[in-house]
Amino acid sequence: MNPVHNPEIGGKTTLYNDQPSKIAATWREYKKCRYLFLLLAPVLIWYAVFAYAPMYGIQLAFKDFRIMDGIWGSPWAGLKHFEFLFFQSPDFLRILKNTVIISFLHILFGFPAPIILALLINEIRSGAFKRIAQSLTYLPHFFSWVILSGILITLLSPSTGVVNYLLQLVGAEPVYFLGNPNSFRFTLVTSAIWKEVGWGTIIYLAALAGIQPEMYEAAVMDGASRWKQTLSITLPTIMPVIVLMFILRIGSVLDAGFDQILNLYSPATYSVADILDTYVYRVGLQNFQFSLTTAVGLFKNVIAFALVLTTNFISKKLGQQGLF
């Protein structure tokens, strides 16, 4: 992580100037740290097998997979699968569009929500109520989307769900939240906010806690209203955190919520909710289109990696701490 040249290594190597070769010096270094390598070895082996070996499997994207021949023995197919995806497949454009739209909606509504909530929690005077409010808003974060989807299916049912019951009380038509393509994305975004909004406030509340009270006192002397104080003190102070969080969020724009969608969608809503990841699972593993969907995975990898590098670059340009 740290690009700075290690002074200790540098210092030691100069001591061994009379050694015959650099290799011997390196060997000495390693020998001195043999216990450390004994500790590190199992971890490196784990990474080789479980992180790097699957990367070797990406070659499937350039092959015609035949089950009898395995990954290695299957014949090469060149860019055939990519050409099919980008130019002929009726699905690819749709799932890419769905992924980007859903992710964009998550950012548009889900990103500001914890900031607003943190500002509101920060305004609460009663310390006890503040803590209760925080604890309760964190709660849904700790449950899997399996559990939360089960709850949502019950609460949102058009015939027996409590949400539609409340809608009827105010005279609205029942809404088929999970079955209707028109309302499905709304349901996805709203329920994701319900799950994560409280948890998202943690970092902003920490930033808010760091603001010097003297600044507010001075503003009050100058006759600034609460709203004015928020605009000219609070927001500017937490802006670096907001920018950093936003950059990080943009880096994962192709992650539109696999767990959530896989548990909530149904054939009726595939048209608006099938994203890259769910497509890979459904078509790849369930319909045995291994090569084609590996190509989709590789596409996602490349875009995601490029986004991480770009956002990291922008982050450093803006004077923020980069990721690496």
Next chain:
Amino acid sequence: MKQSLGSTIFQACLITFMIILCIIMLYPFVHMLSISFSTPAEALRLGIHLYPQKASLFAWEKVLSNHDVWMGFGNTVFRTVIGTLCSILFMSLGAYPLSRRYLPHRNVYTMLIVFTMFFSGRMIPSYFLIKSLGLLDSRLVYIIPGLISTFSMLILRNFFQNIPDELEDSAKIDGANDLRILFQLVLPLSLPVIATLSLWSAVGHWNAWFDAVLYIQDPAKQVLQTFLRRVVITGENLSMFAADVKGSELGYAEPIKAATLMFTALPIIVVYPFLQKYFVKGTMVGSLKG
């Protein structure tokens, strides 16, 4: 300082809004709990369920007497306990050498590890790997592939780095090797961060379901979350409860879904009040390091 009328009104609105928000966060769980203790007919009643008006232990009896539920529970407890212990051990083994500044080629190893956070084989190649390792339909698949979370390991490494070098030097003078330094000096000093990472890992294991869907066919090796998924989302497992359902219990599905769900969620609800602050602390450590 005296409060102005405007700020009093603002506080009142704020408190009202926050109370409504808290209800939105909490009510869904209360609703499910109430339905799980309701008679099938009561569960189908339209409206708000704060407590069961016609209470019944029907659903809980069905769920708790189901063999597969306990099998899933056992497998989940197994992966949560063993998986968390192994993860912490492995991540410590990796984090300690990487935290030593004199480790040769330290930055190369770190980059190799960090790279895996941004580039991976993804679903299909991973599936083939697990298959060729013979881990399909083995409980080891819950433990081994997820052994290391790179993010957690980097947090641990950063924490180890901040332990003063002098402590290590003095231990070395006393004749301790790196193994002893890690287990007898560094790890005991790192208990707060170890506790936080253990909790993350444990909650992750408790909530994990997709690896079981992907890699496990044998019903005896399924985890609780997958069992729950087959009851409430795909509905496949519901029929096993219906075998001895009497005519009066026709709406049996709703309370049974709710009871299975609450059974799965309960351990987290129970430990939540005690552990929440550790999670918050850990998130702070993680986010500040970027």
